[in-house]
Amino acid sequence: MDIRTVKLSEFDLSLMEMRIMNYGQALKIERSMAVFGQLQPVVARLNNGRYQLIDGFKRLYAAEILMINTLECQVLDISLVQAKVLLMSYNRSRKTMCFWEEALILQDLIKTHGMDQKQLARLIGRSRSWVSRRLSLISKIDPEVAADLRMGELSASHGRVLMKLPRGNQAAVAHTIMNWKLSTRQSDELVQDWLEAEDDVRRKQILDHPETTFKEEVWEEQDMYPYRDRGTRYDGRLSSFGNELQFYAGEIIKAVGRTMKLIDDKRMEELTGAEVLILQSLLDRAIQCCRRLAETEFELSPVKSIHEHEK
DSSP states (O other), X not given: OOEEEEEGGGEEOGGGGGSOOOHHHHHHHHHHXXXXXXXXXXXXXXXXXEEEEEEOHHHHHHHHHTTOOEEEEEEEOOOHHHXXXXXXXXXXXXXXXXXXXXXXXXXXXXXXXXXXXXXXXXXXXXXXXXXXXXXXXXXXXXXXXHHHHHTXXXXXXXXXXXXXXXXXXXXXXXXXXXXXXXXXXXXXXXXXXXXXXXXXXXXXXXHHOXXXXXXXXXXXXXXXXXXXXXXXXXXXXXXXXXXXXXXXXHHHXXXXXXXXXXXXXXXXXXXXXXXXXXXXXXXXXXXXXHHHHHHSOOXXXXXXXXXXXXX
């Protein structure tokens, strides 16, 4: 087995375009590596003098966060087509690849390597109908929604729900799902209500105020609803956008206040050199964000708005 120590800068991440970054799983791996180090090597193949990563994207992401400069890597002597098939095979056995990622790989094998569905089925050990079903997903998803899926902003389950909608309407509904952090169940109810709405006025109302779609107990069981679970009630005087702005502005105030208290804490003097290096970069980014917010020209003038509305 060819195991090498490879610098992070030497990895080729081009195959990552066919993966969805699950930040929850990445965080678990980061925590594991912080305690135990790298438990198993990543897998790559040599490609134009670089190591094209096939398996281990989350471990590499964690290494960057933890400022680990190298990873143990198993190097395979295989072709690009074999690498893409292996990309699917590794994650199928671990059940970490969703239907959308499988569809992306299959589509790439057809477009880039000129393969047909029969060849794909034989190559990956699946039926032709399975391949056909995956490929049909690509045509049902709006490109903007597809980008959100690839970035991990939407889950594969959300993608399945959104495919019930016409492509031209998926982006608007997806925006509401992301803004309100809706679960798959809630998203399904939202889409169903949208489809049953009698006109565009009702559809807009559903997207502006999705909370009217669900019963109280549905909100109670969902731990991602920001207004209820974090002690902030939904303000009926505000639109969905107004509530979102109110919520995050409040979070900024609380976060800055708590951060300042910790900076003034005597325990700051007990931080190790490694901790300082890790935290300094993060705090620098936080300061830059606050400066950017402070420099933003932002003014709410209710009197002006009322007068303009009256005109």
